[in-house]
Amino acid sequence: MIFRQLFDPTSSTYSYLIASRRGGEALIIDPVLERVDRYIQLLRELDLKLVKAVDTHLHADHITGLGALRERTHCITVMGEQSGVDVVSMRVADGDRIDIEGLSLGVIYTPGHTDDSYSFSLPDRVFTGDTLLIRGTGRTDFQNGDPRAQYESLFGRLLKLPDETLVYPAHDYKGDTVSTIGEERAFNPRLQVKSVDEYVDIMNSLNLPDPKMMDVAVPANMRIGLAQETVAHKGWALSAAEARDIVGRPDTVLIDLRERSEREKQGVIPDSVHLPYPDLQKNLKPNGLLHQLAEAKAKRLVFYCAFGERSAMAVQAAQDAGLGGARHIHGGLQAWKLAEGPLTQQ
Ligand SMILES: [Fe+2]
Numbered sequence: 001m002i003f004r005q006l007f008d009p010t011s012s013t014y015s016y017l018i019a020s021r022r023g024g025e026a027l028i029i030d031p032v033l034e035r036v037d038r039y040i041q042l043l044r045e046l047d048l049k050l051v052k053a054v055d056t057h058l059h060a061d062h063i064t065g066l067g068a069l070r071e072r073t074h075c076i077t078v079m080g081e082q083s084g085v086d087v088v089s090m091r092v093a094d095g096d097r098i099d100i101e102g103l104s105l106g107v108i109y110t111p112g113h114t115d116d117s118y119s120f121s122l123p124d125r126v127f128t129g130d131t132l133l134i135r136g137t138g139r140t141d142f143q144n145g146d147p148r149a150q151y152e153s154l155f156g157r158l159l160k161l162p163d164e165t166l167v168y169p170a171h172d173y174k175g176d177t178v179s180t181i182g183e184e185r186a187f188n189p190r191l192q193v194k195s196v197d198e199y200v201d202i203m204n205s206l207n208l209p210d211p212k213m214m215d216v217a218v219p220a221n222m223r224i225g226l227a228q229e230t231v232a233h234k235g236w237a238l239s240a241a242e243a244r245d246i247v248g249r250p251d252t253v254l255i256d257l258r259e260r261s262e263r264e265k266q267g268v269i270p271d272s273v274h275l276p277y278p279d280l281q282k283n284l285k286p287n288g289l290l291h292q293l294a295e296a297k298a299k300r301l302v303f304y305c306a307f308g309e310r311s312a313m314a315v316q317a318a319q320d321a322g323l324g325g326a327r328h329i330h331g332g333l334q335a336w337k338l339a340e341g342p343l344t345q346q
Pocket residue numbers: 057058059060061113130138
């Protein structure tokens with residue numbers, strides 16, 4: 001496995017770049033906007049293709065690199081389903097998995113620092129965001145933080161992992177880089193409490209100042225979904241209602257870019273073809289499936305995904321590949337459901 005712990009000194013944030021092999025797919029956790037050039041350089045040096053960028057929660061102390069990485073690498077942006085961020089490509093919930101080639105992250109909902117805080121696990125390590133820090137825990141006094149929920153996330157979820165599990169947090173302010181679950185259980189002062197009430201008392205009496213960047217970072221991080229607006233201005237977007245009227249027409253083919261797990265969970269638009277977003281470039285090659293559908297079979301291509309982000313990027317890529325008739329459903333399956341479009345279960 002390729003594993004890089006990257007540091008942003010301004011916000012003391014750790015970001016993690018993970019891949020199963022050189023030349024393969026990569027994923028990044030908690031990227032920082034100011035460091036995006038460095039990530040891109042490292043991806044190039046290690047010959048990696050970034051396919052997913054994941055935030056553990058909505059950050060208040062730095063601007064996320066999710067939007068910039070999506071623009072520059074066409075990766076899929078991922079956050080938890082509770083997140084208030086306007087558009088991410090894919091939302092995950094407790095028990096889901098985030099897959100890339102050769103690696104599968106477990107998704108653990110660990111609210112408390114914020115109500116959209118998640119931890120992500122590999123067999124030997126866990127990325128704990130701001131839920132569990134080295135000898136500390138994330139503050140719970142803003143962004144719908146809740147010390148009771150955090151106690152449950154810590155004692156009910158993270159501390160149930162095996163003692164030797166490596167702990168990689170989203171921040172460290174003292175220069176520590178990694179810990180273990182066993183070490184934190186034994187030595188983390190916040191975890192030496194006898195009851196949830198004692199924990200709540202500690203967290204409620206911290207009286208911390210707001211993060212310096214909070215007024216800038218939170219609004220910026222709420223709005224990372226810009227790809228769809230650009231595509232709509234170019235006239236390549238169909239509203240869900242418009243799309244509903246053309247479903248089933250012989251000259252149209254709907255293309256579902258989501259992953260299998262999303263299809264199983266959320267349902268599928270009838271008669272749509274499944275071509276997952278990571279295979280898009282292959283399918284857009286001159287003799288690829290999408291050219292065959294559009295040219296040989298004279299079909300109009302209409303892409304869709306969960307929220308319209310992946311499909312907006314797919315329309316742009318299809319147009320770039322010469323498929324001028326390609327469109328997508330603005331707002332994705334979420335808008336489709338609001339427009340009461342039909343769905344079938346997988
Ligand atoms: Fe945070």
